[in-house]
Amino acid sequence: MSDTTGNCCCGNCSLTEAQIIEELEPMLQEYASKPGGVIPALQIAQTRLGYLPEEVIKRIAHLFGKPYSEVAGVVTFYSFFSTVPRGTYLIRVCLGTACYVRGGNELLQALKHKLGIDVGETTADRLFSLGVGRCFGACGMAPVLMVNDDLHQRVKATKVGEILESYRAQAATQAEKEAVKA
Amino acid sequence: MIQVTINGAPVSVKPETTILQAARQAGITIPTLCFLEKNDPLGACRVCMVEVEGAKTLMAACATPCADKMVIHTNTRRVRQARKQVVELLLSEHDGNCQLCDRSEDCELRNLAADLGVRDITYQGAKAAPLMDTSTPALTRDNSKCIKCRRCVTVCSSVQGIGALFPQGRGFSTVIGPAFTRKLDGVACVQCGQCAAVCPVGAISEHSAIEDVWRMLDDKTKTVVVQTAPAIRAALGEAFGLPPGTRVTGKMVSALRQLGFHAVFDTNFTADLTILEEGTELLTRLKTALVEEKKVALPMFTSCSPGWIKFAEYYYPQFLPNLSTCKSPQQMFGALAKTYYAKKIDRKPEEMVVVSVMPCTAKKFESQRPEMNASGVRDVDYVLTTRELARMIREAGIDFNALPDGEMDSPLGLSSGAADIFANTGGVMEAALRTAYEIVTGRELPVDNLHVKAIEGLEGVKEAALTIKGTVPEWSFLEGVELRVAVSHGLGNTRRLLERIKNGEATYHFVEVMTCPGGCIGGGGQPRFTDDSVRLKRIAGIYAEDEGKKLRKSHQNQQVLDLYAQFLGTPLGHTSHELLHTHYTERKTD
Numbered sequence: 001m002s003d004t005t006g007n008c009c010c011g012n013c014s015l016t017e018a019q020i021i022e023e024l025e026p027m028l029q030e031y032a033s034k035p036g037g038v039i040p041a042l043q044i045a046q047t048r049l050g051y052l053p054e055e056v057i058k059r060i061a062h063l064f065g066k067p068y069s070e071v072a073g074v075v076t077f078y079s080f081f082s083t084v085p086r087g088t089y090l091i092r093v094c095l096g097t098a099c100y101v102r103g104g105n106e107l108l109q110a111l112k113h114k115l116g117i118d119v120g121e122t123t124a125d126r127l128f129s130l131g132v133g134r135c136f137g138a139c140g141m142a143p144v145l146m147v148n149d150d151l152h153q154r155v156k157a158t159k160v161g162e163i164l165e166s167y168r169a170q171a172a173t174q175a176e177k178e179a180v181k182a
Numbered sequence: 183m184i185q186v187t188i189n190g191a192p193v194s195v196k197p198e199t200t201i202l203q204a205a206r207q208a209g210i211t212i213p214t215l216c217f218l219e220k221n222d223p224l225g226a227c228r229v230c231m232v233e234v235e236g237a238k239t240l241m242a243a244c245a246t247p248c249a250d251k252m253v254i255h256t257n258t259r260r261v262r263q264a265r266k267q268v269v270e271l272l273l274s275e276h277d278g279n280c281q282l283c284d285r286s287e288d289c290e291l292r293n294l295a296a297d298l299g300v301r302d303i304t305y306q307g308a309k310a311a312p313l314m315d316t317s318t319p320a321l322t323r324d325n326s327k328c329i330k331c332r333r334c335v336t337v338c339s340s341v342q343g344i345g346a347l348f349p350q351g352r353g354f355s356t357v358i359g360p361a362f363t364r365k366l367d368g369v370a371c372v373q374c375g376q377c378a379a380v381c382p383v384g385a386i387s388e389h390s391a392i393e394d395v396w397r398m399l400d401d402k403t404k405t406v407v408v409q410t411a412p413a414i415r416a417a418l419g420e421a422f423g424l425p426p427g428t429r430v431t432g433k434m435v436s437a438l439r440q441l442g443f444h445a446v447f448d449t450n451f452t453a454d455l456t457i458l459e460e461g462t463e464l465l466t467r468l469k470t471a472l473v474e475e476k477k478v479a480l481p482m483f484t485s486c487s488p489g490w491i492k493f494a495e496y497y498y499p500q501f502l503p504n505l506s507t508c509k510s511p512q513q514m515f516g517a518l519a520k521t522y523y524a525k526k527i528d529r530k531p532e533e534m535v536v537v538s539v540m541p542c543t544a545k546k547f548e549s550q551r552p553e554m555n556a557s558g559v560r561d562v563d564y565v566l567t568t569r570e571l572a573r574m575i576r577e578a579g580i581d582f583n584a585l586p587d588g589e590m591d592s593p594l595g596l597s598s599g600a601a602d603i604f605a606n607t608g609g610v611m612e613a614a615l616r617t618a619y620e621i622v623t624g625r626e627l628p629v630d631n632l633h634v635k636a637i638e639g640l641e642g643v644k645e646a647a648l649t650i651k652g653t654v655p656e657w658s659f660l661e662g663v664e665l666r667v668a669v670s671h672g673l674g675n676t677r678r679l680l681e682r683i684k685n686g687e688a689t690y691h692f693v694e695v696m697t698c699p700g701g702c703i704g705g706g707g708q709p710r711f712t713d714d715s716v717r718l719k720r721i722a723g724i725y726a727e728d729e730g731k732k733l734r735k736s737h738q739n740q741q742v743l744d745l746y747a748q749f750l751g752t753p754l755g756h757t758s759h760e761l762l763h764t765h766y767t768e769r770k771t772d
């Protein structure tokens with residue numbers, strides 16, 4: 001849970017989580033003096049880190065002089081806060097009516113199986129996160145799934161392996177390029 | 183004054199009075215669940231609904247202020263129906279298994295359902311998944327019984343100023359508990375059990391030691407002795423239908439004998455001992471400061487309340503040097519029972535079992551602290567709350583109210599009235615003053631009937647000042663010194679006091695802190711339900727116990743003096759240091 005060695009979610013820099021948290025500190029401190037500042041502070045941290053690691057929630061609780069359980073209560077109350085890191089690729093399977101009846105759920109099960117994670121979780125290599133959606137406005141091409149901003153249509157459960165592989169390859173090329181630059 | 187009518191009868195109340203308060207004033211009962219006396223109403227459970235003429239909807243009595251000429255009805259069909267519906271809804275989501283629940287005798291939900299005539303449950307809701315938490319030595323939590331009334335949240339954050347429990351998540355899946363529905367040992371909880379004291383149902387209770395104690399009583403190779411805390415003797419009777427504050431010391435002793443304990447002793451004995459050790463420690467610190475003019479940690483804080491100790495270790499580590507190094511009376515007793523007493527009866531520490539009966543859940547935690555093994559083994563083996571003792575008495579089929587009065591055993595059974603008042607806020611301080619003043623001046627504390635009025639009662643923080651005059655030669659450096667003392671109870675009040683001390687806004691020589699509101703008589707292990715009226719009655723019972731004794735000063739307790747003569751030597755001497763004193767450890771909050 002408290003892995004702070006991962007990289008920033010923007011993908012363009014190589015700051016470690018610990019460095020980002022340090023950078024965030026003055027901004028969070030500023031919010032601490034304002035009433036009702038907890039939610040904005042959490043939002044800023046999440047935007048920067050992609051999720052809310054335990055240390056950050058504790059840090060915010062300390063800065064605001066609030067009990068950890070209270071801030072955790074806020075984090076768990078709002079569905080837009082996440083305490084698990086986002087993978088490079090967020091896969092969202094549509095479970096709207098059209099997609100559901102045409103095999104959306106089978107897709108989801110296949111992905112869970114292939115990735116070994118549940119909805120709301122991220123793979124250990126932080127490459128994939130799994131989520132569900134309620135209609136992406138592509139009902140005619142059901143079942144659909146989104147990987148970040150890419151829409152995949154009429155996906156068959158047997159094909160999810162291929163899709164995952166293509167993103168793994170993409171991630172590998174990206175990493176190579178960065179290594180060369182460095 | 184505002185005039186309202188409740189059920190046809192005129193009632194006049196002060197402005198800002200809520201309908202609930204007005205009704206109580208008029209002797210009319212309105213059921214409540216989420217409401218907690220002296221705290222802001224949540225208006226969450228809706229079981230207190232009443233009809234107000236002119237209002238379209240029913241109003242929550244706990245959260246609605248009276249207005250002039252308001253006409254209120256508390257028992258119309260509509261009101262009864264609505265309340266019943268609320269309770270039915272709660273029951274439909276509730277993992278009710280009353281026969282097996284430890285609250286079956288005094289569950290507010292069960293009683294409410296009976297009072298409101300709930301006979302069957304129309305809805306069948308999804309039940310919350312069980313989520314048992316036995317992670318701490320003091321408490322068990324069973325979320326499947328939680329009705330989400332949030333009393334525990336209010337008491338933990340507003341009264342105790344800790345905030346270990348909060349609603350997590352939202353809607354049906356809301357869980358009331360520590361951060362991210364973790365276990366209680368994952369957050370900074372001081373184990374005070376005030377959450378368990380206010381919970382209306384079986385969702386938070388003490389971590390029971392009953393089975394362990396029965397097992398020890400059956401084990402013929404062990405010598406099992408019991409010690410009883412001062413605060414239980416004015417509360418235990420409540421579990422057998424007696425009014426709060428009824429003094430049942432003698433019956434309690436008889437009951438413990440019938441349960442099979444080999445000797446029935448008194449934590450009061452070590453309370454007297456604490457006064458000698460702690461009083462000497464205070465005078466020594468004052469001497470260091472005033473005569474040797476060396477830096478020494480003042481004010482000195484009392485150290486008998488384990489919730490307070492844990493609180494200081496978490497939140498005020500800078501004050502740890504200020505805590506008296508005296509162990510609590512419970513732990514002093516354990517250390518002596520397995521050394522001094524064991525030797526007298528020719529047993530080894532390993533053959534002894536020490537059981538405590540305490541008004542407190544934090545005492546369970548304290549007995550498990552790793553350093554509490556001065557006798558070479560665990561000094562106190564098992565801690566029962568007042569409630570658990572009552573249950574054991576019932577399990578054994580003892581007719582408590584018919585018991586004759588028994589006497590405590592010696593040599594750890596005699597106690598002064600000063601020890602009795604350890605049970606309530608202000609009591610430890612008063613006991614200390616009775617002895618310290620007399621040591622320093624050779625005369626009795628010059629107050630009416632030995633009571634220091636300024637530090638009695640339920641005010642959150644109390645203080646007193648006493649100018650020392652006519653000292654004996656040994657303590658002449660204290661001549662004319664104004665001794666300033668303060669007393670706080672409830673950790674929220676304590677935090678406020680500590681902040682003032684920290685910021686230099688107040689200076690004292692000696693400060694008494696008790697974790698629970700009202701002191702130990704309001705402890706987390708006492709019979710439920712405890713409100714201020716109950717606290718005051720228990721306190722009155724304790725003072726009556728004190729005043730009923732000839733021996734009212736700790737330093738005149740002959741058994742304590744014998745203990746020094748035969749075993750300990752002098753207060754703060756080498757053996758005392760080994761057995762009766764301790765140290766503290768800074769803890770990280772979450």
Ligand code: SF4
Nearest residue numbers: 279280283289383384
């Ligand atoms: S909490 Fe009350 S209603 Fe629920 S099972 Fe226990 S006794 Fe029954």
Ligand code: SF4
Nearest residue numbers: 338371372374375377
């Ligand atoms: S035991 Fe005390 S500190 Fe711990 S959760 Fe309960 S009320 Fe809060």
Ligand code: SF4
Nearest residue numbers: 328329331332334381
């Ligand atoms: S644990 Fe008890 S006091 Fe706390 S919300 Fe649940 S029912 Fe109420």
Ligand code: FES
Nearest residue numbers: 216225227228244
């Ligand atoms: S007691 Fe009034 S709403 Fe709960």
